[in-house]
Amino acid sequence: MIRRTALTLGMLALLGTTAHAQSSYPTKPIRLLVPFAAGGTTDLIARVVADPLGRELGQPVVVENKGGGGGAIGAAETARSAPDGYNLGVATVSTTATNPAINPKIPYNVFTDFTPVVNIAATPNVIAANPQFAGKDYKSFLAEVKKNPGKYSFGSPGTGSIGHLMMEMFMLETGAQMIHVPYRGSGPALNDAVAGQIPLIFDNLPSALPFIKEKRLTALVVAAPQRLAVLPDVPTLAEVGAPNVNRMAYYGIVGPKGLPKDIVDKVNAAVRKVLKDPAIRKRIEDTGSLIVADTPEKFAQEIKAEYTAYKNVVDKQKLTMD
CATH class of the missing domain: 3.40.190.150 (Bordetella uptake gene, domain 1)
Structure with missing residues (x-):
């Protein structure tokens, strides 16, 4: 009985110490x-x-x-x-x-x-293009990539990243075919898109927006609940007929x-x-x-x-x- 009581008191002391450690976190x-x-x-x-x-x-x-x-x-x-x-x-x-x-x-x-x-x-997410890309807005972009299946590449933060699978979802919705180029994060992918090493990128808007504002990238379409105040002339994916990609x-x-x-x-x-x-x-x-x-x-x-x-x-x- 004494031993059991001692064990119980020991366990309570341990629990008390743990609780104190967590409460002082x-x-x-x-x-x-x-x-x-x-x-x-x-x-x-x-x-x-x-x-x-x-x-x-x-x-x-x-x-x-x-x-x-x-x-x-x-x-x-x-x-x-x-x-x-x-x-x-x-x-x-x-x-x-x-x-x-x-x-x-x-x-x-x-x-x-x-x-x-x-x-x-x-x-929001955005499909953006290097300014030298043939398509200057969503309609001309989609026409260009569908006319030339497999010709154009797009960058993403890596295989399996949101930029990769959202573009795959986009291709599934629209029938377009593009080549995926994975990077080790958005930063390197954006740098190559701006430099013209890749013509297209599907990226999160916050990291792409400074380049878009500086006209070093062209925003083609956004994934957002509605048009964005910062890009009022750029349609959403829901508007252009790809609602499942509008995530x-x-x-x-x-x-x-x-x-x-x-x-x-x-x-x-x-x-x-x-x-x-x-x-x-x-x-x-x-x-x-x-x-x-x-x-x-x-x-x-x-x-x-x-x-x-x-x-x-x-x-x-x-x-x-x-």
Whole structure:
């Protein structure tokens, strides 16, 4: 009886220590891993949020980039991390839907290896062209690529990335045929599109918009709920008859599986508070993005819905990683 009581008291003490450690979280800097190279939309949104989030939590939030594999390399590192709240990752449609949908060897399970924390924002996507490309608007672009199947290439952040599978979805909808050129993130792909090494790119709007504003890229069509104030003359994919491709991209925060609920709730609350700041909202919304700031449960539902949509594209197009 004495031994059992001692064990019980010991377990209660341990639980109390654990609970105290979690309630005092964080006590050291937090790493926020961006699974793409610097310069893309994922990196941009992470850096807008990181500093104010660190101030809100009382510890620095340090952004680290680890690109490659359409986001899979960085996402896998987040999945392997200890569930202590000090290694979080930015989750995108590429890392949690498109890449897993196309790659059976991806080193994580989207539904069991992550803990969704919060969806920060949703961004429009855009098909853009180098100014030297023959098509200067959506109608002439589609006519040109359909007249010359397999002649033109498009860049994306990597095989299995959202830019890759959204263009595959677009080709499935329109009957166009283009050649995919994968990169290690949006930044390098954009640089080659601007330089004319590739004529076309399907990218998230925030990273492409500066080049579009400078007329170094030409926006042809956007994936957004409605025409955008920053590109009022550019139609949406729904307008031009490709409604299934008219999808936004999300940028959220996840942790590894087993992340304690109180840590999830604390980070979620802190992010949502940060996103109420008019200055932070403006920086994100100026890119054409929409603030989401939802619950962990809602974010988990969004991940499942996007995975299902892109798995359908992979199956219909018979896409592989080769």
